[in-house]
Amino acid sequence: MNPTLTRLLAELEHDMSTEAAHGFARLVAAYFADTRVGDGRVSTALAPTELATRFDEPLPRAGQPMADVLARLERDVVAESNRLMHPRSMGHQVSAPLGAAVWAEALTGALNQSGAVWEMSPVGTIVETQVVRWMCALAGFGPGAGGTFTSGGTEANFAGLLAARQAAMPDAWTQGVGATPPVVVCGEHAHYGVARAVGELGLGTDHIVTVPSREFRMDVAALEQTLDRLRADARAVMAVVATAGTTATGSFDDLEAIGQLCDARGLWLHVDGAHGASALFSPLHRTRLAGLHRARSMAWDPHKMMLIPLTASVVLVRDEADLEAAFSQRAPYLFHAGDGERNWDQGVRSFSCSRRIDAFKVWVALQRHGAEGFGILYDHLCATARTLFDLLGTRPDFVAPHEPQSNILCFRYVGGRAVNEAALDALNLELRTSYNRGGDGWITTTVLGGRRVLRVTLMNPRTTAADLARVVDGLARLGAELAAR
Ligand SMILES: *Cc1c(COP(=O)(O)O)cnc(C)c1O
Numbered sequence: 001m002n003p004t005l006t007r008l009l010a011e012l013e014h015d016m017s018t019e020a021a022h023g024f025a026r027l028v029a030a031y032f033a034d035t036r037v038g039d040g041r042v043s044t045a046l047a048p049t050e051l052a053t054r055f056d057e058p059l060p061r062a063g064q065p066m067a068d069v070l071a072r073l074e075r076d077v078v079a080e081s082n083r084l085m086h087p088r089s090m091g092h093q094v095s096a097p098l099g100a101a102v103w104a105e106a107l108t109g110a111l112n113q114s115g116a117v118w119e120m121s122p123v124g125t126i127v128e129t130q131v132v133r134w135m136c137a138l139a140g141f142g143p144g145a146g147g148t149f150t151s152g153g154t155e156a157n158f159a160g161l162l163a164a165r166q167a168a169m170p171d172a173w174t175q176g177v178g179a180t181p182p183v184v185v186c187g188e189h190a191h192y193g194v195a196r197a198v199g200e201l202g203l204g205t206d207h208i209v210t211v212p213s214r215e216f217r218m219d220v221a222a223l224e225q226t227l228d229r230l231r232a233d234a235r236a237v238m239a240v241v242a243t244a245g246t247t248a249t250g251s252f253d254d255l256e257a258i259g260q261l262c263d264a265r266g267l268w269l270h271v272d273g274a275h276g277a278s279a280l281f282s283p284l285h286r287t288r289l290a291g292l293h294r295a296r297s298m299a300w301d302p303h304k305m306m307l308i309p310l311t312a313s314v315v316l317v318r319d320e321a322d323l324e325a326a327f328s329q330r331a332p333y334l335f336h337a338g339d340g341e342r343n344w345d346q347g348v349r350s351f352s353c354s355r356r357i358d359a360f361k362v363w364v365a366l367q368r369h370g371a372e373g374f375g376i377l378y379d380h381l382c383a384t385a386r387t388l389f390d391l392l393g394t395r396p397d398f399v400a401p402h403e404p405q406s407n408i409l410c411f412r413y414v415g416g417r418a419v420n421e422a423a424l425d426a427l428n429l430e431l432r433t434s435y436n437r438g439g440d441g442w443i444t445t446t447v448l449g450g451r452r453v454l455r456v457t458l459m460n461p462r463t464t465a466a467d468l469a470r471v472v473d474g475l476a477r478l479g480a481e482l483a484a485r
Pocket residue numbers: 093151152153154155191193243244245246247272273274275301313
């Protein structure tokens with residue numbers, strides 16, 4: 001045999017050993033240990049070009065020992081990545097992932113089951129179906145409900161709206177949407193992915209009607225007026241999109257009131273619960289989702305408030321047939337009829353063909369912590385945001401434009417308030433950049449009501465009141481320095 005092939009085959013065997021696994025496990029566990037205590041920087045100090053230089057090298061011609069690859073991973077990847085396990089990492093809606101789900105990733109990769117068809121994933125499709133059923137039940141959907149895992153909330157929103165399009169325009173799949181498609185109504189704080197989906201669906205983003213907010217939630221009276229006006233103008237509505245946990249402020253639309261309006265008019269309600277649907281686990285917070293059972297479709301990202309590593313997301317529909325109708329293509333070589341009562345092939349209700357079974361890590365995490373555990377974690381993260389809000393309330397140099405409804409909070413550095421609002425906009429933007437560059441904490445920023453604000457999302461259960469105080473003190477010190485220049 002070719003000696004290179006002989007060596008390569010030996011490497012393949014070595015890499016499946018417990019010894020090889022330990023190399024990776026040690027690297028991951030060391031990262032956890034170094035990071036979770038809050039020593040060291042939250043994010044890299046290097047600029048993109050400096051990082052690019054580290055990786056700018058010829059395509060490796062020959063392989064190298066695993067130990068060398070691990071050393072390189074430790075030095076160039078782990079050391080310079082965003083440390084979401086760090087207790088002062090408070091940036092975007094990406095979690096400090098649960099250990100159990102992290103380790104389950106290796107098993108998912110090892111098994112490499114493909115989710116589209118039952119014959120390629122005899123247990124995976126079943127586990128996915130079961131996790132989807134649990135989530136449908138939490139949402140208050142009945143026995144005919146179903147869904148599928150997706151690549152993220154973006155795809156889940158797209159799939160929900162595709163199902164709505166199929167119901168509103170059954171011929172659109174074959175004939176297109178024509179010149180006068182129906183409109184999609186959504187709140188002004190809807191995720192940008194909703195508008196993107198409307199574009200992708202061929203409806204044209206000019207056919208989006210936005211409803212203003214009141215206290216960062218969809219103004220239900222304005223929604224009613226909008227629907228009345230559309231009816232008077234004889235413009236059909238394909239769907240109303242409400243948000244449970246908006247990206248900017250983590251606010252929840254009033255699903256009960258919106259759902260009643262939609263029911264009375266026979267309109268499809270899609271709920272974007274990518275961020276906030278995990279509140280369903282919390283006895284304290286699930287009332288924020290009252291009325292969710294009125295939705296025809298919804299998006300929910302376990303990779304957000306369930307702290308599952310990226311990616312894990314689902315689209316759920318109250319009637320599973322709606323999702324199957326949405327993807328009405330035929331592929332006889334792949335999809336066979338089910339075993340009588342049900343087609344277990346997830347591909348018939350999914351945008352994707354080949355895809356991993358993200359449901360495994362969600363299932364593992366649910367086995368490990370139980371629904372109760374997820375409710376407690378959700379409450380804890382929301383309580384941390386509340387602690388920050390209370391802390392800011394004691395300080396003259398910050399204002400918070402909203403109370404936290406979940407684990408997201410926006411606030412603004414105002415210093416001594418001598419500066420005008422436009423100057424504060426610029427100052428807050430610069431403050432965020434400079435603060436993050438310092439490395440002691442990591443936050444984000446957005447624009448709210450036309451004003452630049454700082455924003456944090458608490459996605460790490462290790463963040464303490466002391467960490468919050470340290471971040472606020474750090475921002476205040478730097479803000480005063482920047483204002484004094
Ligand atoms: C995060 C988020 C999305 C997008 O989901 P991805 O998983 O990032 O694709 C959509 N809507 C809301 C409200 C979100 O918070």
